[in-house]
Amino acid sequence: MTTTSDTRNDLRTPPRTQQRGVVGAVSNYVDERTSISGFIKLMARKVFPDHWSFMLGEVALWCFVIILLSGTFLTFFFQASMAEVEYDGSYVPLKGLEMSAAMASTLDISFDVRGGLLMRQIHHWAALLFIATIMLHMARVFFTGAFRKPRELNWVIGFLLWILAMGEGFTGYSLPDDLLSGNGLRIIDGLIKGIPVVGTWTSYLLFGGEFPGTQIIGRLYTLHILLLPAVIVALIGLHMVFLIVHKHTQFAGPGKTNDNVVGYPILPVYGAKMAGTFFLVFGVIVAIAGLFTINPIWNYGPYDPSPVSAGTQPDWYIGFADGALRLVPPGWEFVLFDTYTVSMNILAPIIAITLWIVAVMFYPFIEGWITGDKREHHLADRPRNVPTRTALGAAGIVYYGAMFVAASSDLIATHFQMSMENVIWALQFVFIVGPFIAYFITKRICIALQKKDREMALHGYESGRIVRLPGGEFVEVHQPLDEYERWRLVSFNDYKPLMIRPNARGQISPFERVRAVLSRWFFEDRIAPVTRGELEASHGAHGHREGANEPDLHQSELATAGQGVGAPPHTKP
Amino acid sequence: MANDGSGSDIVRADSSHGADASPGTAVIAADAFENPGLPPHRERVTDLDPKADRRHERVVSLLFYLSIVFSVAAIAAYFAIPIVENDPWSVRLNTLFLGLSIAGALLSIGVGTVHWGKALMDNAERVEMRHQTRGTEETRARSVEIFQEADKESGFSRRSLLRNSLIGALVAAPLPAIFLFRDLAPRDNDPAAMLAHTAWKEGVRLARDPSGTPIRAADVTLGSVFHVIPEGLEESEHYLEEKAKAAVLLMRLKPEDLNVSPGRETWNYDGIVAYSKICTHVGCPVALYEQQTHHLLCPCHQSQFDIKQEAAVIFGPAKRPLPQLPISVDSEGYLVAQSDFHEPVGPSYWERRGDYDV
Numbered sequence: 001m002t003t004t005s006d007t008r009n010d011l012r013t014p015p016r017t018q019q020r021g022v023v024g025a026v027s028n029y030v031d032e033r034t035s036i037s038g039f040i041k042l043m044a045r046k047v048f049p050d051h052w053s054f055m056l057g058e059v060a061l062w063c064f065v066i067i068l069l070s071g072t073f074l075t076f077f078f079q080a081s082m083a084e085v086e087y088d089g090s091y092v093p094l095k096g097l098e099m100s101a102a103m104a105s106t107l108d109i110s111f112d113v114r115g116g117l118l119m120r121q122i123h124h125w126a127a128l129l130f131i132a133t134i135m136l137h138m139a140r141v142f143f144t145g146a147f148r149k150p151r152e153l154n155w156v157i158g159f160l161l162w163i164l165a166m167g168e169g170f171t172g173y174s175l176p177d178d179l180l181s182g183n184g185l186r187i188i189d190g191l192i193k194g195i196p197v198v199g200t201w202t203s204y205l206l207f208g209g210e211f212p213g214t215q216i217i218g219r220l221y222t223l224h225i226l227l228l229p230a231v232i233v234a235l236i237g238l239h240m241v242f243l244i245v246h247k248h249t250q251f252a253g254p255g256k257t258n259d260n261v262v263g264y265p266i267l268p269v270y271g272a273k274m275a276g277t278f279f280l281v282f283g284v285i286v287a288i289a290g291l292f293t294i295n296p297i298w299n300y301g302p303y304d305p306s307p308v309s310a311g312t313q314p315d316w317y318i319g320f321a322d323g324a325l326r327l328v329p330p331g332w333e334f335v336l337f338d339t340y341t342v343s344m345n346i347l348a349p350i351i352a353i354t355l356w357i358v359a360v361m362f363y364p365f366i367e368g369w370i371t372g373d374k375r376e377h378h379l380a381d382r383p384r385n386v387p388t389r390t391a392l393g394a395a396g397i398v399y400y401g402a403m404f405v406a407a408s409s410d411l412i413a414t415h416f417q418m419s420m421e422n423v424i425w426a427l428q429f430v431f432i433v434g435p436f437i438a439y440f441i442t443k444r445i446c447i448a449l450q451k452k453d454r455e456m457a458l459h460g461y462e463s464g465r466i467v468r469l470p471g472g473e474f475v476e477v478h479q480p481l482d483e484y485e486r487w488r489l490v491s492f493n494d495y496k497p498l499m500i501r502p503n504a505r506g507q508i509s510p511f512e513r514v515r516a517v518l519s520r521w522f523f524e525d526r527i528a529p530v531t532r533g534e535l536e537a538s539h540g541a542h543g544h545r546e547g548a549n550e551p552d553l554h555q556s557e558l559a560t561a562g563q564g565v566g567a568p569p570h571t572k573p
Numbered sequence: 574m575a576n577d578g579s580g581s582d583i584v585r586a587d588s589s590h591g592a593d594a595s596p597g598t599a600v601i602a603a604d605a606f607e608n609p610g611l612p613p614h615r616e617r618v619t620d621l622d623p624k625a626d627r628r629h630e631r632v633v634s635l636l637f638y639l640s641i642v643f644s645v646a647a648i649a650a651y652f653a654i655p656i657v658e659n660d661p662w663s664v665r666l667n668t669l670f671l672g673l674s675i676a677g678a679l680l681s682i683g684v685g686t687v688h689w690g691k692a693l694m695d696n697a698e699r700v701e702m703r704h705q706t707r708g709t710e711e712t713r714a715r716s717v718e719i720f721q722e723a724d725k726e727s728g729f730s731r732r733s734l735l736r737n738s739l740i741g742a743l744v745a746a747p748l749p750a751i752f753l754f755r756d757l758a759p760r761d762n763d764p765a766a767m768l769a770h771t772a773w774k775e776g777v778r779l780a781r782d783p784s785g786t787p788i789r790a791a792d793v794t795l796g797s798v799f800h801v802i803p804e805g806l807e808e809s810e811h812y813l814e815e816k817a818k819a820a821v822l823l824m825r826l827k828p829e830d831l832n833v834s835p836g837r838e839t840w841n842y843d844g845i846v847a848y849s850k851i852c853t854h855v856g857c858p859v860a861l862y863e864q865q866t867h868h869l870l871c872p873c874h875q876s877q878f879d880i881k882q883e884a885a886v887i888f889g890p891a892k893r894p895l896p897q898l899p900i901s902v903d904s905e906g907y908l909v910a911q912s913d914f915h916e917p918v919g920p921s922y923w924e925r926r927g928d929y930d931v
Contacts, residue, residue: 204762
């Protein structure tokens with residue numbers, strides 16, 4: 001590091017730190033031109049907390065890198081053109097068939113480029129995994145409350161990334177111009193046409209004329225490899241910047257507070273684990289791609305508006321949208337003023353999906369408004385400790401899940417020998433009633449788990465040792481928790497329902513009334529964390545009984561409790 | 574920044590940043606537990622036993638060497654298992670061996686690196702303090718000041734004429750972009766009008782899809798089903814676009830099984846009926862015909878149409894029946910269309926009127 005000299009014209013070399021050798025010379029060269037040492041000082045020893053669930057977002061990030069790498073390879077061979085060509089590649093069954101250049105070049109990648117099929121399958125599998133890990137990551141953030149202040153905006157950025165990732169998935173899926181993806185586009189065309197007022201023209205402009213036209217593949221290609229990736233890269237960058245600014249959340253635990261981060265520094269431990277994770281993810285995806293076929297377009301053939309195969313399935317992440325379309329009962333379409341057709345059989349699913357997506361996006365703000373909590377939260381909640389949120393999350397998953405499963409209604413019917421109608425009716429029921437059932441059950445489970453935690457914190461855990469007292473009574477010895485284990489059970493945020501009070505003018509605004517209702521719904525069933533007073537009171541009761549009868553036993557149990565013999569393992573040994 | 578992890582800076586979980594920030598409806602018990610601080614660090618076996626340390630080191634280096642072997646194997650597989658023309662099996666082997674060796678190379682690096690990190694690198698937990706996300710009061714005051722100074726120096730607030738005209742210009746500037754997108758699709762066409770018509774017209778023969786050979790009424794036996802396109806469609810300039818509207822399913826039922834509504838008595842020929850193949854929900858081809866029940870099923874969203882009731886919807890999200898193509902027979906015994914469909918085929922759209930003559 002250099003220090004500034006006192007006088008401007010002093011040209012003497014200030015004292016320097018400089019390592020010798022090539023590394024030192026190169027570092028010096030770079031730093032003197034980039035100031036990178038300041039960045040290293042700031043970043044390289046940053047501490048990251050460790051938990052398996054924190055890896056999900058990281059896996060998503062590496063999936064994206066793998067998608068970029070494999071996708072770049074594919075662009076060298078793929079032709080995003082709908083010009084008609086006669087296929088003349090290695091795959092005999094399709095030889096001589098008229099198809100688009102896009103389809104023909106995809107077949108060439110699969111059958112005439114060594115490793116091309118592997119790359120295609122790496123790209124496709126990585127994309128499937130990308131969206132899956134994004135959603136698991138979102139679920140982790142949701143259920144641990146890691147979206148609370150100050151991370152609400154980063155939740156929204158992550159949410160946008162999820163939507164964009166699905167857009168990338170769909171545009172990429174359509175590019176080979178095979179029969180299956182063409183039917184997917186046909187459905188998109190039908191969906192767009194169903195939008196009131198602007199639908200017909202939107203579809204006309206998007207497809208460059210009537211469906212399917214000769215434009216759509218080229219347009220989707222531009223979106224797929226240029227616009228969407230650029231936005232995704234920018235948003236991932238922003239996502240990471242906020243991660244650095246906020247520092248990562250951590251689970252409550254001994255020594256871990258809202259004001260610190262306990263974990264391992266980026267250099268070397270966390271960096272090694274992250275780099276290792278990249279290779280692990282890459283390796284697993286390549287292994288899957290080498291072993292399992294995905295999207296065998298040569299079986300489907302080129303797009304033709306007339307044929308279709310039974311049991312068509314979209315890629316999994318579009319399943320919920322496809323399923324929503326299937327859940328609509330017959331007859332949901334009407335004509336307005338004898339002139340305009342309103343397709344509720346298209347609009348209703350779009351609305352159902354949009355409501356869900358909007359709820360996901362705004363949830364952090366809604367919960368923040370209900371609790372009125374303006375503090376920063378860096379400690380992740382255990383899902384059980386916020387029963388209503390966890391139950392809402394479970395309800396949302398069932399709502400999504402019903403639509404997702406409905407996308408396979410025909411396959412479920414054929415595989416399980418049921419009638420298609422019954423499968424749809426059952427799923428319609430699950431779609432509407434399921435979320436309520438899931439909400440109720442989850443909430444009860446959470447509260448039961450909280451009660452169990454409370455019980456453990458107050459009375460210790462059951463040791464399994466049955467002792468006969470002199471009076472003939474049998475008791476099971478309860479081993480008290482050590483302070484570290486107890487802290488894990490008692491350190492959580494606790495809220496009480498909002499009590500509405502009139503404002504300065506003696507009025508209660510309707511806004512506050514709504515907030516009070518929501519707050520009551522959220523926090524009415526609450527299990528407060530155990531306090532020291534409660535623990536002492538419970539020990540007093542124990543002492544009276546056990547202490548009087550078995551003082552030695554009690555003492556010895558207490559003495560061994562912290563030493564880990566038969567004690568439950570700490571979360572962070 | 575990182576201290577030694579002794580936990581000397583421990584603060585209660587609840588006393589979070591910005592003690593002045595409102596906790597809302599949060600409850601903080603006066604006698605809540607104190608954070609006990611970090612538990613004592615536990616040594617790993619590699620910390621305690623130098624032999625174990627060396628063993629793990631050997632394992633990790635072995636994995637890295639293994640990775641090199643796999644990478645070389647991948648290159649070898651690339652040449653040793655070439656893709657042979659007209660031999661799909663060679664593609665499979667090429668993909669399999671390339672994939673497994675590359676995967677082996679990557680996984681070995683991954684496992685080795687993670688194991689190095691977990692077993693051999695210093696694993697003492699570090700503690701880093703957080704800072705409140707909001708800027709300090711001085712910083713915030715200074716940013717406000719900067720904006721005020723900039724406002725004063727530029728006259729942004731004071732020169733309201735300049736400001737407002739600039740805002741107007743900035744609003745107007747992107748407007749041309751909206752118009753630039755008009756030529757995404759050809760001019761001088763009304764999409765709604767185009768959707769209302771197909772390639773069918775009076776006298777066009779019904780031809781097999783995709784061969785294009787016309788169909789004699791005599792070929793259509795009871796219970797059979799034909800995938801049909803208009804004859805001569807392959808010469809069309811917009812083959813796929815026309816086919817996406819004109820695709821038809823042809824079936825023959827017993828004449829007494831058809832429930833023909835008034836006005837459609839002449840639309841079938843001796844129990845042979847033709848219906849649009851394009852689903853009235855979102856436009857998938859309704860390609861599955863159940864011979865026994867005479868139901869058509871759309872494989873995309875499971876709308877079902879009953880041919881005995883003029884393709885009325887009996888299940889699924891579709892609302893309208895599949896439009897019927899009126900057919901008859903020409904002098905040579907071939908099936909021909911009497912006219913175009915009497916209503917637009919395929920999915921609904923906003924401009925689709927409800928008063929079609931059907």
